[in-house]
Amino acid sequence: SGPLDKEQMQGLRGVREFLKVRTSYDVLPLSFRLVVLDNNLLIRKSLNILIQNGIVSAPLWDSKNSTFAGLLTSTDFINVIQYYCQYPDEIGNIDQFRLCSLRDIERAIGVLPLETVSVHPMRPLYEACRRMLKTRARRIPLVDRDDETGREMVVSVITQYRILKFIAVNNEQYTMLLKKAVRELGLGTYKDLATATMGSSVLDVIHLMVKYNISAVPIIDKNNKVLNLFEAVDVIPCIKGGAYDELSATVGEALSRRAEEFGGIYTCNEDDRLDAIFDTIRKSRVHRLIVVDDDNRLKGIISLSDILKYVLLYGEEDDDIEY
Ligand code: ATP
Known part of the structure; x- marks a missing residue:
C-alpha cells in the first residue's frame, strides 16, 4: 500500500476515534426546538404541522401511556399513499386516520414496520452510527429517562446528516487526509x-x-x-x-x-x-x-x-x- 493509503487510513482512524469519544448529546446544538406530535392527532393535521414548522419528521408521543411512540417520517406518508392506491374507496376514511393508525396501515399494505431503535444521548456517537448502519434507520431518537418520574423523554433525534455535518465541522485535520x-x-x-x-x-x-x-x-x-x-x-x-x-x-x-x-x-x-x-x-x-x-x-x-x-x-x- 502506498503513502496515499496510509494517509487515508490515518484520516479514517482519526474520525473513528473522534466518534468514540463524543456522545450523541454532543451533536445537538446548544439550543434547539423539538416538535413532538401526539399519537392521537389526525394524520392530515400532522402534515400541516410539519409544513408550517419546516420539518420533515417528528417523534410521536403516546399521552395515554406517557411513552415514546416512534418517529413520524416521510415513509409513513408513502405508506398512506400506498394504502390509498390499494383501497381507493377508503379515501373518506383516510381523512379521519390518526397517527396511531399508522401501524394498521402498515399491516393493511403488508409492509414490515420500521425498526425503531433509540439510543441514550450519553452513549458514544460511534454506537449510534453503527446502529444506524445495521438497521437502515436514517434517524435515531435520543431517549432518556427522567430520574424522578421514571418516564421516558425524547431529547432529540439524530440523523446521518447531523452526524456527517458534525464530523465535517470538527475533524478537518482528518478529513483533509481523505484524498x-x-x-x-x-x-x-x-x-x-x-x-x-x-x-x-x-x-x-x-x-x-x-x-x-x-x-x-x-x-x-x-x-x-x-x-x-x-x-x-x-x-x-x-x-x-x-x-x-x-x-x-x-x-x-x-x-x-x-x-x-x-x-x-x-x-x-x-x-x-x-x-x-x-x-x-x-x-x-x-x-x-x-x-x-x-x-x-x-x-x-x-x-x-x-x-x-x-x-x-x-x-x-x-x-x-x-x-
Ligand atoms: P437516505 O439515506 O437519505 O434515506 P437513500 O434511501 O437514497 O437516502 P440509502 O437508504 O442510504 O439512501 O440508500 C441505500 C442504497 O441505495 C445506497 O447504497 C444508495 O447508493 C442507493 N441508492 C440511492 N438512490 C438510488 C437510486 N435512485 N437508484 C439506485 N440506487 C440508489
Whole structure:
C-alpha cells in the first residue's frame, strides 16, 4: 500500500476515534426546538404541522401511556399513499386516520414496520452510527429517562446528516487526509439506478422509491442529463389537504411546488476526492450527491449512508456489514 493509503487510513482512524469519544448529546446544538406530535392527532393535521414548522419528521408521543411512540417520517406518508392506491374507496376514511393508525396501515399494505431503535444521548456517537448502519434507520431518537418520574423523554433525534455535518465541522485535520477519489473508493451506487423523467407521475416515482427502498430518484432527460432530484420529502406538499388525486400530476409540476428555502441538489464527479465531499458537507445542506460526468450525465448516486458506511467500516476487522 502506498503513502496515499496510509494517509487515508490515518484520516479514517482519526474520525473513528473522534466518534468514540463524543456522545450523541454532543451533536445537538446548544439550543434547539423539538416538535413532538401526539399519537392521537389526525394524520392530515400532522402534515400541516410539519409544513408550517419546516420539518420533515417528528417523534410521536403516546399521552395515554406517557411513552415514546416512534418517529413520524416521510415513509409513513408513502405508506398512506400506498394504502390509498390499494383501497381507493377508503379515501373518506383516510381523512379521519390518526397517527396511531399508522401501524394498521402498515399491516393493511403488508409492509414490515420500521425498526425503531433509540439510543441514550450519553452513549458514544460511534454506537449510534453503527446502529444506524445495521438497521437502515436514517434517524435515531435520543431517549432518556427522567430520574424522578421514571418516564421516558425524547431529547432529540439524530440523523446521518447531523452526524456527517458534525464530523465535517470538527475533524478537518482528518478529513483533509481523505484524498482518494470517489471512483477509486467505489463510493455510491452506479448500476441499476432508479430514475424518472419530468413527465413521470409522482405516483410512479413513489412506487420506484418503495420498490428500491430508496428515498430519492434522479430526474433525467432523454440524453441521461440530470435535471433534478425527487426526494421522499417532496411527497409531503403533494398530499397536503388530502389531495391524493393530485398524485397523478407530473414530477415537473410537483417540484415546482417546493418551498422557497429549498437548498438545491448537489452533484459531484467521479474524480472528486472524499476530502472535497466533506468540504461540501461542511458548507451545505447535503442529503445525497448525484454523480455526473463532465456533460452532466448521470453516473451514480452517493447517499449519506454510503459515506457513513465507508468512514466507519472500511478496513475494519470486525466488518460485519458487507462492503
Ligand atoms: P437516505 O439515506 O437519505 O434515506 P437513500 O434511501 O437514497 O437516502 P440509502 O437508504 O442510504 O439512501 O440508500 C441505500 C442504497 O441505495 C445506497 O447504497 C444508495 O447508493 C442507493 N441508492 C440511492 N438512490 C438510488 C437510486 N435512485 N437508484 C439506485 N440506487 C440508489
